[in-house]
Amino acid sequence: MNITVDVNELNTEFNVKLKGEIDAYTAPKLRESLFPISEQENVSITIDLTEVSYMDSTGLGVFVGAFKSVRAHNGEFTLVGLSERLRRLFDITGLADIIDIKSGTEGGLE
Amino acid sequence: MDIRENMEKKYHEALSTYLKDQNEQALYQGQKISRLHIKYNISPEEIISMHKNNLMELYPELPGKVLDSFDFLLEVMMGYGIAYREHQSLRHQQQELKTEIEIAANVQHTLLETEIPDIKALEIGAISVPARQMNGDYYHFVQDENERIGVGIADVIGKGIPAALCMSMIKYAMDSLPEHRHEPKSVLESLNRVVEHNVDPSMFITMFYGLYDPHDRQFSYASAGHEPGFYYDAATGAFSDLDAKGLLLGVDKKTRYRQYEKTVNRGDMIILLSDGVTECRTNDGFIERETLIGLIKKNMHLQAQEMVNNIYKQLEKMQNFQLRDDFTLIILKSNV
Numbered sequence: 001m002n003i004t005v006d007v008n009e010l011n012t013e014f015n016v017k018l019k020g021e022i023d024a025y026t027a028p029k030l031r032e033s034l035f036p037i038s039e040q041e042n043v044s045i046t047i048d049l050t051e052v053s054y055m056d057s058t059g060l061g062v063f064v065g066a067f068k069s070v071r072a073h074n075g076e077f078t079l080v081g082l083s084e085r086l087r088r089l090f091d092i093t094g095l096a097d098i099i100d101i102k103s104g105t106e107g108g109l110e
Numbered sequence: 111m112d113i114r115e116n117m118e119k120k121y122h123e124a125l126s127t128y129l130k131d132q133n134e135q136a137l138y139q140g141q142k143i144s145r146l147h148i149k150y151n152i153s154p155e156e157i158i159s160m161h162k163n164n165l166m167e168l169y170p171e172l173p174g175k176v177l178d179s180f181d182f183l184l185e186v187m188m189g190y191g192i193a194y195r196e197h198q199s200l201r202h203q204q205q206e207l208k209t210e211i212e213i214a215a216n217v218q219h220t221l222l223e224t225e226i227p228d229i230k231a232l233e234i235g236a237i238s239v240p241a242r243q244m245n246g247d248y249y250h251f252v253q254d255e256n257e258r259i260g261v262g263i264a265d266v267i268g269k270g271i272p273a274a275l276c277m278s279m280i281k282y283a284m285d286s287l288p289e290h291r292h293e294p295k296s297v298l299e300s301l302n303r304v305v306e307h308n309v310d311p312s313m314f315i316t317m318f319y320g321l322y323d324p325h326d327r328q329f330s331y332a333s334a335g336h337e338p339g340f341y342y343d344a345a346t347g348a349f350s351d352l353d354a355k356g357l358l359l360g361v362d363k364k365t366r367y368r369q370y371e372k373t374v375n376r377g378d379m380i381i382l383l384s385d386g387v388t389e390c391r392t393n394d395g396f397i398e399r400e401t402l403i404g405l406i407k408k409n410m411h412l413q414a415q416e417m418v419n420n421i422y423k424q425l426e427k428m429q430n431f432q433l434r435d436d437f438t439l440i441i442l443k444s445n446v
Contacts, residue, residue: 023434056435057316057385061267064314064361093316093335094357 002026005033012043012075019051022059031062038069038077045070050081060089067099078102113150120146121157122164129168151198153191158184211271215243221278227253231324231446235414237422238384238438246273247384247436250284252292257324260292263336263440264317265384267358276313279304294319294332295367298356302334302367305360315359318382327374327446332367334359337385340403342410344377344444349403352380380442381406386435387425397428406441414441 003020014037022030037045045066049055063079070077078100082090087103090096120143128136147157162180165172222245226234238247250262264280266273283304287297297319305315318339320331333354341352356367374380388399405424409417418439426433 056389057265057267061314064267064358065311068311068361092337094355095335095361098357098361 003029005030007033007037012040014043014045016045016047017051018047018049021053022055022062024056024058027058027062030059031065034062034066035069038066038075039073041073041075043070043073043075044078045075046078046080048081049079049083049086052083052086055086055089057089060093060095063099064095067095076100114152117143117146117150117152118160118163121160122167125161125164126168151195153194154187155184155191158187211243214271215240215274218244218274218278222248222281224250227251227259229253229257229259229324231327231444232259232322233414233443233445234441235416235418235443236438236440237418238436239422239433240274240436241386241433244271244274245436246277247386247438248277248280249382249438249440250281252284254289254292258292259322259324260297260319261322261382261440261442262297262317262319263382263384263438264315264359265336265386265436265438267314267316272310272313276309276315279308280315280317292321293369294321294330295369298332298334298359298367299365302359302365303363306363309360314361316385317359318354320380320382322374322442324446327444329372329374329380330369331372332356332369334365334367337383337388339383340379340381340399340406341372342379342381342406344375344379349406351399352382374444376444376446378444379406379410382440382442384436384438386433386437387439389435397425414443417441 003018003022003026006017006019008015008017016034016037018030020026034045034047037043047063067077079090080102082101082103087096087101090099090101124136124139124143128140158180162177162184165180166177226236234251236249236251238245238249240246246266248262248264248266250260250264252260254260262284264277266276280301283301284297287300291297291300298317301315301317309315315334316336317334318331318336319333320329322329331352331354334356335358336354338354339352340349342349354368354370357365387402388397402421405421406417409420412420418441421439422437425437
């Protein structure tokens with residue numbers, strides 16, 4: 001199981017494309033890529049989850065941590081391309097009410 | 111004779127037998143000796159030196175250059191000897207860590223132990239199995255002096271030892287709540303403040319808390335982002351999701367939780383679970399909540415504890431006996 005993190009940077013805008021599985025084994029790599037960005041002032045991070053085939057609650061922890069950090073540094077945090085299963089995870093945990101989430105438009109991921 | 115002398119003697123015997131007539135039996139002796147060498151920590155370079163001494167004894171007329179070549183080989187093997195000793199020491203350390211984790215898991219088990227209340231109105235079954243040694247799931251029962259029963263089920267986001275340590279804190283925060291604060295929404299609000307304040311910013315907890323009052327058969331509950339359970343209505347024979355909305359514990363200290371109420375009738379069931387139950391992955395993908403309902407129906411005729419045990423066994427089998435996540439299932443069956 002692996003994950004690739006592809007970061008595209010333009011001034012203070014970061015477009016992050018994730019591909020693969022997010023679980024306890026790959027979460028540390030994701031955290032290492034996201035946290036340095038999230039700690040900068042006034043950034044706008046958009047994370048594309050279209051090609052994430054699996055995510056467990058460990059991944060959720062990474063996103064909440066990054067979200068809190070971005071918010072504390074006056075930035076914006078958006079998640080896009082969520083499959084139905086991922087969307088449900090954010091709905092159940094109440095995170096969909098506080099994080100800006102745009103569901104997948106490029107077809108289902110499952 | 112000490113071990114080393116004994117080994118040298120064995121090596122000498124096996125080598126001379128093999129050199130006399132190269133048969134399988136003598137080669138097999140070589141394999142046996144190799145295992146003994148590993149057992150007694152004899153390094154590769156020592157074996158070469160042993161070999162050289164044996165050759166000198168068996169063939170005194172052997173050319174000096176051939177013997178010299180063994181000194182060269184011995185130097186080359188030195189690195190392997192070092193790598194081998196490092197491996198041994200790591201193995202030893204790993205064994206020590208394993209033992210320590212086993213002890214920690216036992217301590218955790220004792221710390222988090224909860225007694226299942228025994229009341230006529232409710233039949234209760236509960237099971238919690240960690241995916242690894244330590245459990246990041248937790249369930250808790252309390253019974254107050256008005257015979258009300260509180261049930262909490264929580265899951266730390268994250269696995270393994272850090273998650274398990276975090277859970278102990280939840281348990282102590284719950285134990286220190288005053289009795290009049292056992293209203294589900296107040297429990298979650300108090301714990302949310304504790305988690306927000308004390309836990310690592312990237313660690314979060316999902317939790318469901320319910321309170322059953324046998325006097326008026328009311329079940330009140332609230333959820334902090336926890337996987338929804340099921341409610342079985344005996345009158346209609348239908349299962350529904352025990353939906354409750356609320357944010358995970360530890361994200362925002364000002365979070366308020368909504369409390370829901372349900373009247374529990376005779377034969378009704380409340381099924382609570384952790385996402386380790388719904389995240390079961392089989393060869394055909396994730397199990398669906400319908401599959402789970404099917405399993406519950408199949409076991410409904412049993413006692414609550416037998417039900418949870420059976421459902422666990424069946425799900426474990428469906429995912430080839432490999433739990434990916436901690437698994438917790440609680441069933442409350444109403445008898446009145």
